[in-house]
Amino acid sequence: MKINLTGVLLVSVFCILSVSNSFSQNSSKIPSEKPKHIIGIVVDQMRYDYLGRFWNQFGENGFKRLVNEGANCRNANYNHFFTQTGINYATLVTGTSPSYHGIIADEWYIPLKNKVINCVEDEREKTIGGSYEEGRLSPRNMLTTTIGDEIRLSTFMQSKVISIALEGKPAVIAGGHTPNAAYWFDGETGRWVTGSYYMNDLPAWVNEFNNKKFSDMYMARSWETKMPIDQYKQCLTDDNPYEVGLMGRRTFPYPLYELGGTKNKDKFNYRLLKSTPFGNSLTADFAINTIVNEGLGKDDNTDLLMLSFSGNRKHWPKFRNLIHRGDGCLFKT
Template identity: 40%
Template sequence: MKNIFLVGAFFFANLALLAQQKKEEKPFTRPKLVVGIVVDQMRYDYLTRFWDQYGEGGFKRMVNEGFNCKNNHFNYIPTKTAAGHASVYTGATPKVHGIIGNDWYDKTEDRMVYCTEDGVVESLGTDSDAGKMSPRRMVASTMTDQLKLATVSRGKVIGISLKDRGSILPAGHAADGAYWFHGKKEGHWVTSTYYMEKLPKWVKKFNDSDAAEKYKKVWNPLYDIETYTASIEDDNEFEGTFSGEKKPTFPHDLPKLWKDNGRFDLLKGVPFGNSLTTDFAEAAIEGEDLGKDDITDFLAVSFSATDYVGHRFGVSAKETQDTYLRLDQDLERFFAFLDNKVGKGEYTVFLTADHAAVEVPSYLESMEIPGGYFSKKDFIDSLTEFLDDTFGSDKLIKNFSNEQIFLDQKEIKKLGISSAEVENAIVTEIKNYKHITEAYSGTDLRNQEFTDGLANRLQKGYHFKRSGDVLVVLDPGFINSTNRKGTTHGSGHAYDTHTPLLFFGKGINHGATVRRTEIPDIANTVCALLGITFPSGKSGEPIWEVIE
């Protein structure tokens, strides 16, 4: 009988302990540091095509220890760098956050404006205008802003990228700092007075160390070039060259190319630019004491050299393959640094891209796969002639950029017609033009709801005040360019929208999904993980499979 009582007491004691543990479960995870990584112009298939040559500690570590969203897409047009970074961090699309491109025609100012330009602030770290930047043109909050609010500014937020837009937009409005690389003769990391009155000591120390100088060296393949079987021949007609080169082939002698390619700006277009970014990210973690306490900090890192390499050499170049193999090593080094400085299992990482890229259209042509080039000049000339014949004016088109037509509203008013009338006439006319898949008027995008297809993607990228009057979609494989070498991006076709999305670290499940996920889901997943309020423009949803 005594034993029965003892067993019963033990049983109920354990029940009470389990109940207490259950009661103490928290509906959030609090890593010491969140690291957001955006790889500029990374297609999803770069993860699979180069898999066999990746090491165990970079991309493979994220997949093997974390969660892989295999069917991740941008859900809007245009797929541009600034819009991509803003969408990743706001959990919204350009329709809401207002970053409709890297630059766009501003109807109020009657000029092209750059996404982060700010004439009110001053440069820090350089005497040039390279630092006159801020996030003020982004009109929605970011997950980094929400972290600052949730921690009453005790959690630090730092943004880092070779590109100003790649650091500023992810860091958000309330960041402690955003830094970008100014090349030319300086080779320094800079910022603006939007964030601070003077550069921190650790940034000055890094700049004074001439850390960028060590990457002024010859770019040879990391491994035997014969093993780069996921790429086409090194010497081909589809790749661009650095100024001063006769062929787009290895080796690329940076010291010899230095003066003709912008000096330190040359580092942006080679994989060493990603290595320099990693160096600076590690310096930021130490200099800012990120991840040192139980209040979550956030480091937003964008690797931009991949984009410059892709634009010049294209999707299937050996230079592109080599750049990703080297980035994999940089990631392995960086994750090992985080293990040591923050603690393995104490930080959370996500990795994605700001857009993908189309295969070089001239290469597609050689393979008899649909693709080619769209002439902006021929398009505008034909359309202007049509509008002159129809409405009696050749001044109706004010601007054509980002595949958007902006009309001269003063000219329309002078003619006594409506903007909708001109927009509809243009849409009807250009459906007969070569290499145009679809076109929609701004009036229709404002007044109708499109639930799927390219129209839906255009609508999610359409900003009420900033977007054009007619939006054009080119045929798959076609780009608005006369340059037959290298690649670009910007469309809503799968080759531009399908990007990797990997999570690993504290609070992240191990697994994978082929369920469609979308770029705005990222910020909302991170906010759900941390238990903080979603960004103000939220349109995505948390990816429930990712979070423990």
């Protein structure tokens, strides 16, 4: 996977939410010098040029609001050539290069063990709340601190730092070494899980969220276009030979209950959610519950929530109809 940092949309790198006032270039209000709550958002595969290309399809409270009321960094760059998920997230949250932060690839070979390991793989850890392999992860291979670590250190560990992503890798790396929690989605069980590096048991509110079976609700839906298919003038035709498609299907709609499970909905292939915009919607649902239940931004210590909307990453190499959902699935809340 290639995020391509110049093409990733960052919410002003980090979207700073201070009490109830948002920063505006056209506003006379001065933002708080010490924000209550920082939210870092990464949208996988969201190229910068899409802002202009699909501007008319975006809602007023989504990307348009970020552009009109936020700061736009037009000269961002990085000094390494090779890009993969682990490298990119580590570079983003540490502010340094792979040779310093240590995440040089998604996987690498360990000669002494004669083994290829994942950059966040850690056999010392175990899964909390899900299937066996999903939570055996940690940030120990990352050699430098992250923005979350520095925020925690600056407040004597009083600030809360939480990282959320569909995949374990971005959740672990974005969270850094000292987060209060990192959560990711278990495609085997359809539940949000974590690892023993972070805690011994899931908080009660996470178990309550999982028991509501939001993943089942999304698996029972059909992925359809936001507008009539003939209105997507900026995209290729829906049926074209350049797309692999999803589970053997190449045209809209994509009924997930048929593609990823059984029609009677007894058991689902929850991994399919990671390949659809519904995975991003599920991430947003969980993020909102995190903010409310963890009380982020409620005290005088700056809290950080790192969010990765990575539903685009899985299906992007197969077909490029991401824009058929516009920005509604990400920012409608």
